[in-house]
Amino acid sequence: MEPKILTIPMFPLNTVVLPGETKVLHIFEERYQELIVDCLKNMANFGIPYIKNNVISEYGMEVKIKRIVKTYENGELDIEVTGVAPFKILQFKKILKPKLYGAASIQEYEDDMTSIRYKMFRSLKKYIKAAKQKEIPVETFTNVSVYNVAILLDLTNEEKLQLIAFPELKQKEDFLIAKLKLFMHMLKSEQQLKGKFWMN
Numbered sequence: 001m002e003p004k005i006l007t008i009p010m011f012p013l014n015t016v017v018l019p020g021e022t023k024v025l026h027i028f029e030e031r032y033q034e035l036i037v038d039c040l041k042n043m044a045n046f047g048i049p050y051i052k053n054n055v056i057s058e059y060g061m062e063v064k065i066k067r068i069v070k071t072y073e074n075g076e077l078d079i080e081v082t083g084v085a086p087f088k089i090l091q092f093k094k095i096l097k098p099k100l101y102g103a104a105s106i107q108e109y110e111d112d113m114t115s116i117r118y119k120m121f122r123s124l125k126k127y128i129k130a131a132k133q134k135e136i137p138v139e140t141f142t143n144v145s146v147y148n149v150a151i152l153l154d155l156t157n158e159e160k161l162q163l164i165a166f167p168e169l170k171q172k173e174d175f176l177i178a179k180l181k182l183f184m185h186m187l188k189s190e191q192q193l194k195g196k197f198w199m200n
Contacts, residue, residue: 008044008062009035010092010102012051016160017061017083019147024069028076031100036079038099039065045084047104049092050161058089059165062108083147085109086164109167120173123180124149130187146172153179 011032017023027036039046049060062084069078087106096103124144150163153176166172 004108005090005105006108007103007105009039009046009096009099010049010060010104011035011046012049012056012102014051014157015048016050016157016164017048017063017081018150018160018164019061019083019085020145021083021147021151022066022080024078024080026076026078030075033075033077034099035101036065036077040068047087047106048081049089049104050157052157056089056092057161059086059161060089060106061086061164062106088165117170117173120146120149120177123177127180127184127187130184146176149176149180153183155179 013025015023027033035046038044045062045064047060047062050057063081064084066080066082069080071077085108087108090105090107092102092104094102121144146163146169150160155163159179163172163175166175
């Protein structure tokens with residue numbers, strides 16, 4: 001599928017949200033309160049580019065507001081958002097006058113990430129069996145996306161960013177398969193340590 005180019009409001013954060021992942025955000029700055037009000041009024045989404053040490057990454061995630069969790073007397077609010085689609089920033093404008101918040105032109109991809117290969121499926125099945133200590137029915141893996149797997153693995157922000165930056169599905173899968181193998185090794189080591197502990 002061809003990438004689409006659009007302009008959306010931006011809320012830089014030190015967090016990476018994956019497609020389908022849900023997070024609760026506390027909105028306390030006036031400019032971002034304005035952004036949320038505008039998005040709610042226009043039923044619009046906004047972008048969360050990853051920021052660390054005041055440096056904004058060129059990659060991020062478009063999110064939609066699911067609900068307002070809590071409002072405060074001083075105008076602050078807690079909102080629940082869900083990741084929609086990853087993007088690459090083409091041009092970033094810190095302030096989009098007359099608004100207080102910024103916006104960016106982005107290149108967004110909506111490729112189907114649900115058709116994981118057998119190699120990925122096999123690695124995931126082994127990992128879940130080792131972690132849960134039980135066999136998982138095959139039907140459990142119907143319509144599983146690479147992002148479902150990533151959410152399951154509870155990756156760091158940097159790892160999530162690396163994942164969404166890969167342009168090809170195969171690259172994303174290979175990255176996650178390597179992570180699954182690492183976590184499997186860690187699980188086995190942990191189980192062996194527990195076994196030695198009980199034997200002593």
